[in-house]
Amino acid sequence: MAASEFQSLQGMSDIRAPEIYLWRMIEDEARKLFNCYGYEELRTPVLEKLSVFKRSIGDTTDVVQKEMYAFKDRGGRELAMCPEGTAGTIRHLAGCGEEGLNARVFYIAPMFRCERPQAGRKRQFHQVGVEATGEPNPLADAECIALQQNLLEAWGLVGSKIQISTRGARSDRQPVADGLREALQPHLNNLCEDCQRRIDENVLRVIDCKNEGCAKIVDQIPSALEFMAEESRQYLDAVIQALEKMGIEVEVNPKLVRGLDYYVHTVWEITHDALGAQNAIAGGGRYEIALGKKAVPGVGFAVGIERVITSLETCGITAEQFAPKGGIWLISLGEDALAENMKLARQLREKGNRCGMELADKSMKAQMRKANREGAEIVIIRGEDELAKGTVVVKDMEDGSQEEMNLEDVIRNA
Numbered sequence: 001m002a003a004s005e006f007q008s009l010q011g012m013s014d015i016r017a018p019e020i021y022l023w024r025m026i027e028d029e030a031r032k033l034f035n036c037y038g039y040e041e042l043r044t045p046v047l048e049k050l051s052v053f054k055r056s057i058g059d060t061t062d063v064v065q066k067e068m069y070a071f072k073d074r075g076g077r078e079l080a081m082c083p084e085g086t087a088g089t090i091r092h093l094a095g096c097g098e099e100g101l102n103a104r105v106f107y108i109a110p111m112f113r114c115e116r117p118q119a120g121r122k123r124q125f126h127q128v129g130v131e132a133t134g135e136p137n138p139l140a141d142a143e144c145i146a147l148q149q150n151l152l153e154a155w156g157l158v159g160s161k162i163q164i165s166t167r168g169a170r171s172d173r174q175p176v177a178d179g180l181r182e183a184l185q186p187h188l189n190n191l192c193e194d195c196q197r198r199i200d201e202n203v204l205r206v207i208d209c210k211n212e213g214c215a216k217i218v219d220q221i222p223s224a225l226e227f228m229a230e231e232s233r234q235y236l237d238a239v240i241q242a243l244e245k246m247g248i249e250v251e252v253n254p255k256l257v258r259g260l261d262y263y264v265h266t267v268w269e270i271t272h273d274a275l276g277a278q279n280a281i282a283g284g285g286r287y288e289i290a291l292g293k294k295a296v297p298g299v300g301f302a303v304g305i306e307r308v309i310t311s312l313e314t315c316g317i318t319a320e321q322f323a324p325k326g327g328i329w330l331i332s333l334g335e336d337a338l339a340e341n342m343k344l345a346r347q348l349r350e351k352g353n354r355c356g357m358e359l360a361d362k363s364m365k366a367q368m369r370k371a372n373r374e375g376a377e378i379v380i381i382r383g384e385d386e387l388a389k390g391t392v393v394v395k396d397m398e399d400g401s402q403e404e405m406n407l408e409d410v411i412r413n414a
Contacts, residue, residue: 011123022309022319027108029154030128034106037147039130042105044088046112050078056087056289057260067113081112085129086262090289090296093133101296106130108305122306129302138235141266141286141299142242148270148282148301149248155308156317157272160281162248164268165256166236167204168228170288177203179227187217204257223254232265239266262287266299274314281307327354328414329376331367333383341382344411351414371397380410 008014015023031041050070057063069081082088085107093100108128115123130147132140145162152160168176180203188196191206195214198205207218225233236252243250250268258267267285275281284301312318330345332338341357348355356374358367364381371379381393381402392410395402 009123013122013124018319018323019309020319021322021324022312022317023305025322026128026155026305026308030106030108030151033147033151033154034130037104037143039104039106039132042089042092042107043109044082044085044092044107046082046110047079048082048088048091050080052087052091052291053080053083055291056090056262057084063113063260067115069112069114082109083111083113084260085109085111085127085302086131086260086287086300087289089129089131089300090133090298091291093131094289094291094294094296100133102134104130104132121304126305127302128305129300131298131300133296133298135297136235136265136286138238138266139242141239142246142248144284144299144301145239145243145250145268146246146248148284148303151303152270152272152282152308155312156315157274157281157308157311160270160272162243162250162268162270163253163256164236164240164250164266165253166225166228166232166265167257167263167267167285168224168232168265169235170264172228172232175229176224176227179222180204180206180224183221184217187220190217202261207255207257218255224257225254235265258283258285260287262289264288264297268301272311274311275307281311323375324354325375326377327356327374328378328380329367329371329374330355330357331364331371331379331381332357332361333364333381335361336384336387337382340387344380344382344407347411348414351411353414 053068054064063083068083070078072078089105089107093103093105096103106129108126110124110126112124115121130144132144134140149160149162181199184191184199184203184206188199190213192209192211192214195206195209195211204224206214207224209215240250240252256267256269263285265286269280269283271279272281273279282301282303284299286299288295288297328348330341332341338361345355345357356376358370368379377397379395379397381395386392390407391404392407393402394405394410
């Protein structure tokens with residue numbers, strides 16, 4: 001069979017040891033920190049109705065137009081694999097009544113986008129995210145940003161930088177769109193083909209276009225903030241002041257608009273030099289998502305686990321540092337000892353010990369090699385003599401010392 005038969009789909013990866021140890025650390029540290037902030041875990045399906053994303057993310061976004069895995073099932077329903085975590089989370093919370101309108105939840109889940117795989121961006125990727133529903137409040141936004149920075153530091157990523165901006169209130173959308181279109185009109189022919197289309201469909205997407213020519217044009221026009229109401233700019237100032245009180249530095253970047261239509265007021269992005277030129281490691285913002293007749297306001301963020309792992313490895317933090325270490329290895333000299341060690345292994349494991357053994361009758365030398373490979377701290381040796389006396393030989397793998405001990409004492413003290 002060709003080697004390609006055993007490969008995962010392009011843009012999707014198998015995750016196993018030792019890499020999985022770094023994933024576990026990331027997930028464990030996230031759960032501990034979220035508990036400190038009063039967030040509860042939520043697990044939603046990876047498959048949702050397509051309308052959940054169209055209504056929340058927006059029909060004109062790149063995610064909906066170009067990147068989703070969308071299809072019809074046998075019943076003709078339009079479905080999609082989750083391209084991001086917020087829409088499905090809010091779909092759930094919207095159905096929870098008053099409780100869902102003042103909730104704090106987090107998720108750790110796979111996401112799917114059908115785009116060209118590249119460094120740090122896969123077709124199946126994984127995110128850690130939080131959502132805190134509730135009416136707009138600058139202090140809630142500041143706390144969410146602080147939580148995200150705390151999370152990166154808990155993983156070992158220090159020195160990240162926060163860029164912040166605002167999308168303004170929902171009532172600002174039309175004045176902002178009109179103002180930007182008017183400012184861009186004299187430069188229309190010099191914009192890239194995508195941006196010429198975006199001016200009518202979603203003019204904010206022109207602001208964060210990566211085309212060098214478009215970026216130069218955007219530098220020449222007023223920022224979106226200048227077309228917003230004074231109250232919206234004051235809201236952003238209140239967020240920044242709250243962050244300063246907590247000792248968190250941010251940089252205002254008017255070009256930062258984020259790519260999804262549900263954002264209102266505060267948006268932010270966190271970068272880290274470990275990622276090189278494509279240095280965005282995380283982001284978030286305040287939103288208002290309409291599902292049916294109900295609009296759910298909230299604030300949240302998401303962090304891509306794959307990008308975090310790349311950053312950690314660049315900083316010298318590796319999976320091997322978090323691999324399980326130590327434990328006990330049982331060595332059986334003869335079939336009778338092998339049978340008795342099966343019982344002993346179960347007793348030791350029931351007491352919470354990491355315990356391994358060879359399940360075939362092999363030589364002492366072969367079993368000791370396996371104990372070394374597994375990183376065992378203690379080796380327990382049993383042969384015919386030990387079985388007859390009810391003892392075991394306990395060997396310390398670090399200093400090489402060994403002593404004969406009563407079996408019952410070993411079990412009791414394990």
